[in-house]
Amino acid sequence: MEFTPLTAAQRTQFEEQGYLVVPGVLDQPLIDRLVAAGDRLIASDLQENRQATKDGLYDGFRNVIALDPAFKSLLTFSATVPLIVQLLSPRIHLVTSHLIYKHPDLPGTPPSRRDPDWHRDILNTPEDLGHDKLPRMEIKCAYYLSDLSVPQKGATLFSPGSNNLKQKLEIPAGQADPPNVFEPLLKPGDAVLFENRTYHAGGVNLSNETRKVVMFGYGYQWLKPFDYFIQPPEVWEGLDDIGKQLLGALKDKNGHFVSGGINKPLTDWYAANTRTPALA
Secondary structure, eight states: OOOOOOOHHHHHHHHHHSEEEETTOSOHHHHHHHHHHHHHHHHSOOOTTBOOOTTSSEEEEESGGGTOGGGGGGTTOTTTHHHHHHHSOSSEEEEEEEEEEEOOOOTTOOTTOOSSOSBOSSTTHHHHHOGGGOOOOEEEEEEEOSOBOSSSBSOEEEOTTGGGOSSOOOOOTTOSSOSOOBOOOBOTTOEEEEETTSOEEEOOBOSSSOEEEEEEEEEETTSOOSSOSSOOHHHHTTOOHHHHHHTTOOBOTTSOBOTTOOOHHHHHHHHHHOOSOOOO
């Protein structure tokens, strides 16, 4: 994995607003491979790891990295994962890989429709820990595979600065959204990083095109993965030590058990590329 430095402006944006748009990280050949793999899965009858709504407007798969080798290329993607390491820590692993297809909403759907509604990630942690004690534990990278360069095509909406809220997000009575809403206008190949405390919602898709995105989430090694326990053997094939760490390897290269999983490959890589301490 090559090192991509996080700029001071990017760090400030992420710390203050809770999200970061990184344009043009995927080239067209990779977009084409990911779309072809995603289309095959959506068109299939596969039900394992499938997550879909009854109306069929939302369809996708969890732990998609295990369902098609095309998605494995994103595990250690050099344009984005180094940014996550610098914002979170080198002591991380993959907690989710989620393919989401959001088909056009039905005619007559109001522009205010939100599916899913406004929420923070990592189910029930605000209730368990309290909004005022909620730490940053995970950063997701959403890779957009379809054109969202005009509004209301199903982009994920964000509430800027909500990552720093110490209470539940307040939405005015009779309104669908908080007072401040950011709808990113994205081209195929753009990515958005956001953390678990950042309130976000699924924007309405009033176009005639399906919104296609794949999200890879990384969290601290003590955070349980959300959509897998142990990856199948074929996912491990061809991975370097950093890739193995990100899939939660429990043994070092000599076969010795390491409590809590190995973290040395990414820690050494980080130290070799920057002297800036990792944020914890």
